[in-house]
Amino acid sequence: MADGGEVHEAEIPLDSVSVEDVSRWDRIAKQLRGYWETFLLAWSDWRFKAGLVILSGFVFAGTIGTVLVDAPTYQDGGKWDSPTFVGENPLGTDQFGQDILALLVHATPDMLLMLAGGAVFATGIGAFVGIVSGYKGGRADEVLMTLTDTAMMIPGLPLIIIVGAIWEPTSPILVGILVSINAWAGTARSLRSQVLTIREEEYVEASRIMGVSTGSILRKDITPQLLPLILVNFVMSGRGVIFNSVALYFLGVLPVEGVNWGVMLEKAYTAGAVTSTELFYTVLWPLLTIVLLSWGLIMLSQGLDRVVNVRVRDRHEGEGAE
Amino acid sequence: MNYYVKRAIRSFVTLVLVITVTFGLTRLMPGGPVDYMRAKLRKQNPNMPSEQIDQLVQAYVGVKPDEPLYVQYFNYVTNVLQGDLGESTYYNEPVAQIYAEAIPWTLFVLGTAMLVTFAIAISLGALLAYKEGSRLDSAVSTVAIVMNSIPYYVAAILLIAVFVTNLQMYPLSGRSSLGVTPGFNLPYIMDVLRHATLPMLSVIITGFGVQTLAMRSNSIRVLGEDYIRVAQLRMLPTSRIANQYVARNAILPIYTGFVIQIGFIFGGSIILEDIFRYPGVGYYFFNAITARDYPLMMGGFLIISVAVVIAVTIADLTYGLIDPRASAGGDSSEAY
Numbered sequence: 322m323a324d325g326g327e328v329h330e331a332e333i334p335l336d337s338v339s340v341e342d343v344s345r346w347d348r349i350a351k352q353l354r355g356y357w358e359t360f361l362l363a364w365s366d367w368r369f370k371a372g373l374v375i376l377s378g379f380v381f382a383g384t385i386g387t388v389l390v391d392a393p394t395y396q397d398g399g400k401w402d403s404p405t406f407v408g409e410n411p412l413g414t415d416q417f418g419q420d421i422l423a424l425l426v427h428a429t430p431d432m433l434l435m436l437a438g439g440a441v442f443a444t445g446i447g448a449f450v451g452i453v454s455g456y457k458g459g460r461a462d463e464v465l466m467t468l469t470d471t472a473m474m475i476p477g478l479p480l481i482i483i484v485g486a487i488w489e490p491t492s493p494i495l496v497g498i499l500v501s502i503n504a505w506a507g508t509a510r511s512l513r514s515q516v517l518t519i520r521e522e523e524y525v526e527a528s529r530i531m532g533v534s535t536g537s538i539l540r541k542d543i544t545p546q547l548l549p550l551i552l553v554n555f556v557m558s559g560r561g562v563i564f565n566s567v568a569l570y571f572l573g574v575l576p577v578e579g580v581n582w583g584v585m586l587e588k589a590y591t592a593g594a595v596t597s598t599e600l601f602y603t604v605l606w607p608l609l610t611i612v613l614l615s616w617g618l619i620m621l622s623q624g625l626d627r628v629v630n631v632r633v634r635d636r637h638e639g640e641g642a643e
Numbered sequence: 644m645n646y647y648v649k650r651a652i653r654s655f656v657t658l659v660l661v662i663t664v665t666f667g668l669t670r671l672m673p674g675g676p677v678d679y680m681r682a683k684l685r686k687q688n689p690n691m692p693s694e695q696i697d698q699l700v701q702a703y704v705g706v707k708p709d710e711p712l713y714v715q716y717f718n719y720v721t722n723v724l725q726g727d728l729g730e731s732t733y734y735n736e737p738v739a740q741i742y743a744e745a746i747p748w749t750l751f752v753l754g755t756a757m758l759v760t761f762a763i764a765i766s767l768g769a770l771l772a773y774k775e776g777s778r779l780d781s782a783v784s785t786v787a788i789v790m791n792s793i794p795y796y797v798a799a800i801l802l803i804a805v806f807v808t809n810l811q812m813y814p815l816s817g818r819s820s821l822g823v824t825p826g827f828n829l830p831y832i833m834d835v836l837r838h839a840t841l842p843m844l845s846v847i848i849t850g851f852g853v854q855t856l857a858m859r860s861n862s863i864r865v866l867g868e869d870y871i872r873v874a875q876l877r878m879l880p881t882s883r884i885a886n887q888y889v890a891r892n893a894i895l896p897i898y899t900g901f902v903i904q905i906g907f908i909f910g911g912s913i914i915l916e917d918i919f920r921y922p923g924v925g926y927y928f929f930n931a932i933t934a935r936d937y938p939l940m941m942g943g944f945l946i947i948s949v950a951v952v953i954a955v956t957i958a959d960l961t962y963g964l965i966d967p968r969a970s971a972g973g974d975s976s977e978a979y
Contacts, residue, residue: 471657473903476951478910479928479944483668486932486940507903564794568914571796574932595800596808596815604804608797616792623788
């Protein structure tokens with residue numbers, strides 16, 4: 322602050338507000354710049370690029386693609402028209418005469434909603450539990466970690482199936498949450514161990530000594546540091562959602578509304594497409610779609626992982642025993 | 644607190660929680676098993692008095708609807724602890740008996756698959772770490788990631804398409820062929836192995852990737868540590884450094900991952916055994932869902948959970964053997 326004898330008392334609050342404002346903007350701008358640099362670092366990794374391109378492709382198919390490609394009907398073609406790769410039914414038709422490409426595209430929005438819903442749920446709870454338990458330590462940590470370990474131990478799929486069979490959710494977001502019912506535990510574990518190291522950093526200690534409340538420390542000092550790791554966990558939970566939800570629809574546990582990759586698989590499988598060479602394409606397309614999305618998510622998370630672990634790697638490369 | 648006591652408490656808490664969840668789902672959920680059974684019985688026997696229906700419901704599900712909740716819970720827990728999981732409505736056999744017969748087969752298939760996965764991951768991961776940056780390293784790493792992005796049931800479908808449909812090398816379903824006499828003889832053992840090969844393979848080829856990459860990066864990290872350099876300066880034999888110094892330290896995190904995998908793989912038996920029509924725990928569990936056989940369903944969930952808890956507990960207790968720090972220091976050493 323200035324040493325001004327001419328400053329009127331009334332101006333001081335305004336003055337200080339504006340000073341704080343600038344510094345807050347500075348901080349946000351700095352943070353954004355930091356994220357942008359992190360993004361550029363990740364972008365320099367081909368795996369991150371590949372993953373982001375694939376994921377954008379799916380988002381494109383799920384938003385604009387559903388407008389471009391007509392919804393599947395039972396008169397798209399004959400029964401089991403083989404793939405021609407061009408023309409009316411490029412990927413062929415299924416046993417009901419529905420165009421497979423149209424089915425795949427129109428199933429995408431629901432799958433993406435499921436993925437997002439489940440990943441937000443699992444990552445949100447996991448991050449909260451992991452960060453609080455890692456920072457607080459002591460009794461809170463013990464209770465939360467016992468809970469986490471228990472959730473980790475209960476076999477997920479049977480629990481999901483039972484709850485799904487009784488509850489029968491149809492909304493894709495609820496299905497996403499259902500299949501990540503105990504997926505948050507892994508996220509909580511990995512974030513906690515990261516928090517354990519961050520909480521001893523000097524700037525966190527400084528905040529503590531200055532009497533900043535625990536909530537603010539967690540929000541402003543710790544969570545931003547964890548964002549890349551949280552993102553990695555988000556992507557991996559998304560992959561888990563795809564694996565599990567397709568499995569549930571394939572098993573026929575959940576009530577079906579609209580089109581769905583898992584239902585396509587199940588229909589083709591029960592029609593005997595797996596034991597017949599001519600019909601195999603009807604299982605192959607949904608399979609490839611699932612594998613492609615899952616591969617894209619893994620690539621994305623691996624590219625991000627490099628950002629998270631880059632310091633560790635550098636240090637060890639520097640110290641390498643040569 | 645002592646490491647072993649802690650783990651034991653954790654397993655116990657999990658078991659109690661699993662039983663409670665099963666009870667809660669059985670009893671409390673609207674439209675759940677009890678309501679379902681009662682409606683079904685009433686439809687089948689319109690003239691039966693309701694006390695008699697309640698008795699039948701109790702025989703099937705193991706809870707009596709009109710008793711206070713804590714009494715029901717107590718009875719349920721007592722029944723479960725005595726191994727009474729109720730009667731299957733679909734097979735008309737005690738649930739415990741159905742699963743007791745199925746468990747060894749599931750353990751055989753999944754246990755073997757898991758051990759093979761673990762063995763491949765450790766040796767391959769260590770090899771890749773030593774050859775870091777070589778062509779072999781990047782090739783195997785790529786394959787491992789691609790394999791990891793394939794769900795195991797997708798792998799199962801692809802394996803069936805290749806080995807059953809096209810090459811006709813393996814049978815599609817069942818535990819063993821009809822013509823072979825069960826017993827401790829070579830043809831039978833070979834037959835059982837043949838039937839189990841594809842289910843095992845689907846778990847192994849999709850599961851080894853993560854663990855191999857984890858082992859690889861752990862080994863690379865350990866190779867950069869100071870104590871490895873010291874060991875090299877001390878002119879210790881390479882094999883000793885590789886086995887005693889690198890492998891032992893690199894395996895520890897994998898072992899934890901392995902423990903987490905146990906639950907995942909046992910749960911996966913549901914889809915796998917359904918695809919291969921392999922009558923194990925998952926197969927009956929799946930039949931229970933399609934037939935809305937709630938006692939069989941709840942029993943299956945309990946059995947799978949108990950199996951996982953036992954497996955995880957064993958793994959945890961042996962972890963203390965390979966990592967002395969775990970049993971000595973507990974969590975305080977983990978924090979820094």
